[in-house]
Amino acid sequence: MSLFDRVKKIADKRKIPIAELERKLGMGTNTLYRWKTQKPSIDKVQKVADYFNVSIDYLLGRTENEAIEPELTAKDEKDIQKELQKIIQGLGDKNGYAAFDGQIIDDMDDEDRELLIASLENSLRLAKRISKQKFTPKKYRK
Structure with missing residues (x-):
């Protein structure tokens, strides 16, 4: 087309x-x-x-999805960072979240720790965008 x-x-x-x-x-x-x-x-x-x-x-036909990805505001970024810190602290706590592959985040090598944190951050960003798209009333969308 x-x-x-x-x-x-x-x-x-x-x-x-x-x-x-x-x-x-x-x-x-x-x-x-x-x-x-x-x-x-x-x-x-x-x-x-x-x-x-x-x-x-x-x-231009590069995607079949008409929708524009909702942009994250400074407040959204701040909320993502707060939630990420909570998760990281929970991973470092022996009584907190489940250990990652039998390890607690403090026992991981630097590369694995950074990959896990980057993955968590990307997941939080994606979840925030999906929720904004799903729950923002149409009259407030751009």
Whole structure:
């Protein structure tokens, strides 16, 4: 599916004629139709993506997922770091979380410890993004 086909599909789904979309975005007549044969500038593709609240990757056919990943705020980052510290402290406590592969985090070598911490941090970030996407009301989404 071409870039134009994806734009047309989204416009049809939202009941917006291509000519009206071009007017709303300040583009010339038939600009979007020319995307069938010509490559557009990235700023025009970005305008369309922003208007429909989809990712550029979706418009370019790099992904089938229309949704834009929710961005984490400074507060989210702070919460992730707090939770990560709690988990790390729990792993270091013999009465805390279960030992990792029969070891407690303090007994691990530096490389294993860093890999575990990085994995935990990535998991917390992913969980935060999923929860923001799932539980943020549509009216508050970008």
